[in-house]
Amino acid sequence: MIRSGSARYEGLGKDGKAAVSTQSGVLSDQPYGFGTRFGDEPGTNPEELIAAAHASCFTMALSFALAKAGFSDGTLETTAKVTLDKEGDGFAVTRSDLTLKARVPGIAEDQFEQIAQGAKAGCPISKLLRAEITLEHSLEA
Incomplete structure (x- = not known):
């Protein structure tokens, strides 16, 4: 199974205007850029999208x-907070903190802890955050 997302940046740096879309159409030319990532302009940013992906993947x-x-x-509700830190001349996503509120009738605390830790380690987005990343590119003249 392969899913895709795409991003387009018109102009460069802080003045660029960008949009992100998903294969499903849930996001379609959703604005993002310097102002949505580091300011308070409406739109999204990569860290917010990673947080939503991690929370939803872990919860499932x-x-x-x-x-x-x-x-x-039962009912499971997870919030992920992804941290973007300054690192040298750039930035790095340094952590994803999951906070879970759960109601599962009849489960013991130690059993729940074991199952939850297994889900955290085994969810595909947790694994992605430790995965190999490849890049293919082409440059138009």
Whole structure:
């Protein structure tokens, strides 16, 4: 299975205007740029998108792990906070902090902890944050 997203930047640096889209169309030419990333302009930014992806991936992984363990009812609500830090001349995403509120009737605390930690380690976005990244490019004259 392959899913895609795309981004376009018109102009360069702080003055550039950018848009991001997803294959599903949930995001379609959603504005992003310097002002949405480092200021308060309306639009999105890469860290917000990573946070949403990590929260949703982990929550789904945990839901399936709990169902596999025999639980059939519950509510899971996760917030991810992705940190962007200054690093040398640039920036780096240095962490993703997941905060989970859960209601799973009949589960013991230690069993829940074990299942939740497994979901955190095993969700594909957690793995992506440690993954190899490749790049292919072409340059038009």
